[in-house]
Amino acid sequence: MAQGSEGPEAQKERRLIDDQGKRTDGRGPNDMRPLRLEVGMLRNADGSAYIELGKNKIVAAVYGPKEVHPRHLVLPDRMLVKCRYHMSPFSVEERKPPQPSRREIEISKVIREALEAAIMVDQFPRTALDVFVEVLESDGGSRGASITAASLALANAGIPMRDMVAACAVGKVDGQIVLDLNDVEDKEGEVDMPVAYMPNLDRITLLQMDGKLTIDEFKRALDLALQGCRQLYEAQRKVLYAHYFSSSTSGEQKGQ
Amino acid sequence: MSISRRNFVVERLRKEKLKELLAKGQRLDGRGLRDYRPLSISTSVVSKAEGSAQVYLGNTAVIAGVKTSLDRPYRDTPDRGNLIVNAELLPLASPYIELGPPNENAIELARVVDRGIRESGMVDMTKMVVKPGELVYSIFVDINVLNIDGNLLDAASYAAVAALASSRVPEYTLGDNGSPVQTGNRIPLPVTTIPVSITAAKIGEYVLYDPTEEEEAVMDTRLTMAFTEDGICALQKGGSGGWAPAEVIELVEGSFEKAKEIREQIRRGLGVGQAETAQGTGS
Numbered sequence: 001m002a003q004g005s006e007g008p009e010a011q012k013e014r015r016l017i018d019d020q021g022k023r024t025d026g027r028g029p030n031d032m033r034p035l036r037l038e039v040g041m042l043r044n045a046d047g048s049a050y051i052e053l054g055k056n057k058i059v060a061a062v063y064g065p066k067e068v069h070p071r072h073l074v075l076p077d078r079m080l081v082k083c084r085y086h087m088s089p090f091s092v093e094e095r096k097p098p099q100p101s102r103r104e105i106e107i108s109k110v111i112r113e114a115l116e117a118a119i120m121v122d123q124f125p126r127t128a129l130d131v132f133v134e135v136l137e138s139d140g141g142s143r144g145a146s147i148t149a150a151s152l153a154l155a156n157a158g159i160p161m162r163d164m165v166a167a168c169a170v171g172k173v174d175g176q177i178v179l180d181l182n183d184v185e186d187k188e189g190e191v192d193m194p195v196a197y198m199p200n201l202d203r204i205t206l207l208q209m210d211g212k213l214t215i216d217e218f219k220r221a222l223d224l225a226l227q228g229c230r231q232l233y234e235a236q237r238k239v240l241y242a243h244y245f246s247s248s249t250s251g252e253q254k255g256q
Numbered sequence: 257m258s259i260s261r262r263n264f265v266v267e268r269l270r271k272e273k274l275k276e277l278l279a280k281g282q283r284l285d286g287r288g289l290r291d292y293r294p295l296s297i298s299t300s301v302v303s304k305a306e307g308s309a310q311v312y313l314g315n316t317a318v319i320a321g322v323k324t325s326l327d328r329p330y331r332d333t334p335d336r337g338n339l340i341v342n343a344e345l346l347p348l349a350s351p352y353i354e355l356g357p358p359n360e361n362a363i364e365l366a367r368v369v370d371r372g373i374r375e376s377g378m379v380d381m382t383k384m385v386v387k388p389g390e391l392v393y394s395i396f397v398d399i400n401v402l403n404i405d406g407n408l409l410d411a412a413s414y415a416a417v418a419a420l421a422s423s424r425v426p427e428y429t430l431g432d433n434g435s436p437v438q439t440g441n442r443i444p445l446p447v448t449t450i451p452v453s454i455t456a457a458k459i460g461e462y463v464l465y466d467p468t469e470e471e472e473a474v475m476d477t478r479l480t481m482a483f484t485e486d487g488i489c490a491l492q493k494g495g496s497g498g499w500a501p502a503e504v505i506e507l508v509e510g511s512f513e514k515a516k517e518i519r520e521q522i523r524r525g526l527g528v529g530q531a532e533t534a535q536g537t538g539s
Contacts, residue, residue: 076265077268102363102366102367103367105360105363106360106363106364106367108360109360109363109364110364110492110493110494113493113494113495113496116496117477117496117497117498121496193491197501198498201498202500202501203497203498203499203500204493204498204499204500204501204504205493205497205498206493207479207491207492207493207499207504208491208492208493209488209490209491210371210374210375210489210490210491211375211489212375212376212377212484212486212487212488212489213487213488213489214486214487214488215487215488215508215509215512217487218487218488218505218508219505222501222504222505223501226501
């Protein structure tokens with residue numbers, strides 16, 4: 001287990017975890033960044049949600065079920081789910097050209113697959129569903145936060161789902177397994193592993209990883225990621241409950 | 257947002273039959289659940305490429321070529337060479353491919369192969385520097401899929417790895433005026449490890465390695481893992497289903513052992529010289 005942490009990457013200029021075990025933003029290894037969730041704030045969308053996780057600011061909107069265009073894409077036995085993950089040009093340090101990059105195209109695909117596992121697609125044959133995710137500010141772990149928000153937007157649109165999908169990233173930073181990487185940890189850390197999870201069904205619907213882990217470290221990382229997802233799931237549940245069932249919620253019902 | 261045009265209606269109708277077979281530990285092509293199809297690797301198949309490899313994994317056929325050039329390093333890695341992996345699903349590879357810019361499947365293929373190679377540290381990119389901060393090697397790995405019968409991710413990865421490991425690239429020195437001059441020698445790339453990609457598909461409750469196109473058409477989900485000699489270096493889940501955490505852990509542990517077998521087959525493929533073929537047994 002320990003030898004994995006002594007690769008060439010270990011000898012870097014900046015330390016990401018100090019002697020007290022605190023990370024660059026003062027968190028402990030198992031702490032998540034401050035989280036804020038909102039649902040139903042976009043008027044035109046059938047469902048919408050907003051997430052802030054650390055400095056991540058992400059809007060998700062759902063349109064559908066609706067007619068399929070072009071027609072030849074129709075699936076005779078289920079709904080066609082489409083997803084577009086997009087980063088605003090001003091969301092990162094250096095301006096990102098607005099046309100979709102290869103990274104964004106891949107992330108759109110894995111987000112779609114992470115959500116499709118929850119959606120009851122066979123109840124809506126010959127229809128289409130659009131999921132739009134716009135990253136207004138990116139701060140590491142944006143695909144996980146996007147899934148957490150998009151899942152809320154689906155619920156807000158009234159799309160029948162088997163479970164909510166919650167997602168976060170874990171990683172290895174200065175040889176330690178930590179939860180919810182921030183921007184610096186994402187860029188300079190050794191490992192980034194985003195995970196999406198449906199806690200009630202106990203199913204992982206997104207799993208990616210890059211960087212070296214021993215098998216034992218992988219197990220610990222996965223376990224920590226699932227804990228993080230359960231925390232986010234609880235937050236999703238609370239915000240939906242507040243939106244639909246409480247009579248006095250602060251500003252979250254505007255737009256509905 | 258591109259979507260596959262193929263519907264796989266027949267395959268989905270046969271899913272129940274397939275599951276009955278899987279329950280008995282059998283597959284349509286006679287393999288066991290944890291067997292790979294026969295793997296054959298030939299290197300140096302294109303003489304004008306600096307490295308090349310053709311891989312057959314059953315009926316899936318992939319060819320990869322390596323070309324290098326001297327370029328400026330990326331701003332965030334001034335002391336490293338550049339690695340660029342691209343993949344094309346050629347229209348000759350299947351009746352269902354349409355011409356056009358790479359779709360999401362081709363992009364995912366290239367990026368997953370790239371990640372497995374990059375994160376394993378297979379090629380020591382710190383040695384691919386001619387003039388620090390100014391001039392480095394750009395290593396281009398271009399992957400062409402020639403015939404599609406499932407598990408492109410593994411086949412493309414083996415082809416890319418074999419092409420890199422068998423490459424001979426031009427050597428450069430710096431001339432008196434500081435500009436690069438070819439020495440006329442061709443040198444191998446500084447290869448430190450052979451990363452191995454292992455892909456498993458889940459159909460119902462059954463987990464099987466190296467899915468064919470027919471199996472991919474009905475799979476619930478997929479997991480591609482890349483292993484070094486010491487551990488795991490990349491992961492990519494695919495498909496619209498989900499994995500139980502316990503399944504993932506069991507799969508990662510078991511596949512680490514499987515990767516050792518495949519690594520031996522790749523090494524054998526590399527060991528047999530120019531344009532000769534090493535035949536693996538598959539499982």
